[in-house]
Amino acid sequence: MKDAPDLSVRLGGLALRNPVLTASGTFGFGEEYAPVMAVERLGGICTKGLSLQPRAGNRGPRIAETPAGMLNAIGLQNPGLERFARDILPRMRALGPAIVVNVFGSTVEEYGELAARLDTLPGIAALEVNISCPNVSCGGMAFGADARTAAEVTRRVREATRLPLLVKLSPNVTDIGAIARAVADAGADALTLINTLKAAAIDPLTGRFRLGNRFGGLSGPAIRPVALRMVLEARQAVDLPIVGVGGIVTWQDALEFIWAGANAVQVGSATFRDPAAAVGVLDGLERFCREQGIARLQDLAGKAAPADDSSGMENGNTP
C-alpha cells in the first residue's frame, strides 16, 4: 500500500489526527516530558485534573508499586484554573497535540463554572470530565458512581461550554452500561474508560498501609483485562465514541482496545516506565495498518470476533 494509513479519528466534535493520547495525571501538562520524547507526535494530551482553585493533594506516600502496576493517591493536586490559564496553557499550545483539559469539581456548580471559564480560553480542543477519581473524599468518583449524578454533572458542563466533552467513567461501579447511557443522553461527545480501580496495599512486615491515603487507584497492565471488559460493555450500551484506557503499554495492547470498540486510546502509567511509550503505540499501530493493508484504523473498531473453538488444539490439548 502506497498511501500512509489513515489513523485519524473523530470523537464527536473532537477531531484528532491520530488516536493516541496520554492519560490524565500521567503526563502533567505535557511540557514535563518534552525533553525526552516527541510530544508533538501525540494525537492529544489529557492534562492533570484541573479544578477552579489550586489543590495541595494528599499526604504521602502517594504511590506504591504492585504486581504489574501501581497504586496512586495523588489527591488531584493541581495549580488551579488561574495559573493554568495564565502560565501553563500558553506553553501547552506550543507543543502541538490537541489539548484535552481534564476537569473536576467538588460540586456540580463547580464543574459548570470551570467549564464555562475554560470555554473562553483559546487553544483547548476538548474537556474531559473527571467523575471518577477514587482518591478524594468529595467530588470525583462520588459523581461517577451513580447514573443520575453522572448525568447531572455532564448536563451542567454541556450547558456551560461549546467544547467537545469526553466523560471519564469510573470502573468502580456495578453497571457501567447504565452510566454510559446516562452520560450519553446528557450530551457527552465521547466516553473515556476506565479510570483507576480503587485498591490498597499493606506492608506485610510492618502492617502499615503503603499509601498515606490508605486507598489508591490501581493502574498499569494489571487492570487491562478489566478495562477491556468495560469498554466492551460500554460499546454494547451506547453508540458514542469511546476512548479506551487502562494498562496499555504496547501497540498490541492498544489494538485490543480498538477491536473491543474503542475509537482512540490513552497511554497512562506506561509513560512512567518509558516516556516514549505512547509514541511507540502510535508507531506500532501505523506499522500494523501498513503491513496488513488496512486503509483506516477506524474500520477495525468494535470488530472483535468470537474465539476460535479449535485454537486450544495447537498445544495438543485434545479433549
Place this chain on the structure above:
Amino acid sequence: MICRRVQAEVLDAAQVAVDTFRLRLRAPEVARAARPGQFVMLGPLEDGALDPFLPRPFSIHRANTDGDLEILYARVGRVTQDMTRLAPGRRLWLLGPQGRGFAAPGAGELWLAAGGLGVAPLVFLAEHEAPRRKVRLFYGVRSADRAVPLEWLRRSGVQIDLATDDGSAGARGTAAQLLEAAGPPPAGAALASCGPWKFLRAVHAIATRWNAPLELSLETRMACGMGACLGCAIRLAAGRRRVCLDGPVFDGREVFG
C-alpha cells in the same frame, strides 16, 4: 536542564560492603551532564517484563568525563537484588541526569554529613569540590563492615571521619554526633547532608546553631522522575515540593523551617 533517556552499558556490578553494591555504567551523555546531587531513573531492567513495572530513582554516586557513571545502592528489595546480578555488557535504560543538585555555596570549607547510604551523592559532591576547597566528610554506618571503602577519596584530599553505631570502627555514634564534635566550622563554611529523616533533622539542628548554610538531599518513591506524576511530592516546612524536580537537594530551612 539536559535530561535524556539512553541505553547505558553495564561495566561491572560489585559488592563494596555488607548489603551494599556499586553499579558502574557507561552512559556518556548522562555522565558528562551530571552534577553532584542529581539522580537517574534506572530500568526497567527487563524490557518486555511488566513486573516490576516502574523504573527506580538512584542518586549519582560518581560520574566522569570519560562517560562512566556509578550508582551506590543497598540490596533492599526485588529490583536491587536483580541489580546485583547484572552482567557486564548488559544494556539498561537510564533517564537523567535529573533534578536540582547541590549548590555548595561559597569557597570556604565544605562539611558533609552522611548517614549510611546517604554517602552516595555526597561522595560525588566531595570529589567535585575537593580541587577547590577543603572538604570534610563525616560518615556514619551501623558497623564497620557496612562502610563503603573511600581510601581513594581520602587520597584526593578529602578528610574523612568515620562513626559506627556499634563502635566497631571509628568513633561510636552517628555522623551527626561526629559533625557536632568537630565544629563549629570556620566562618564561610557550607554544609550538606544525606541520610535518614531523623538524621537530617539532627544535622539541621546543628547547622542552625552554627548559622551555617545546609543543603539536604531527600529520597522518596517516584514513578515518573520527570515532575509529571506528583507521586514524589512531600510536605516540607516551606510547603509541598516535588522531590524529583524541586529537589532532590533542598535548603535545610526549606525542609525543616
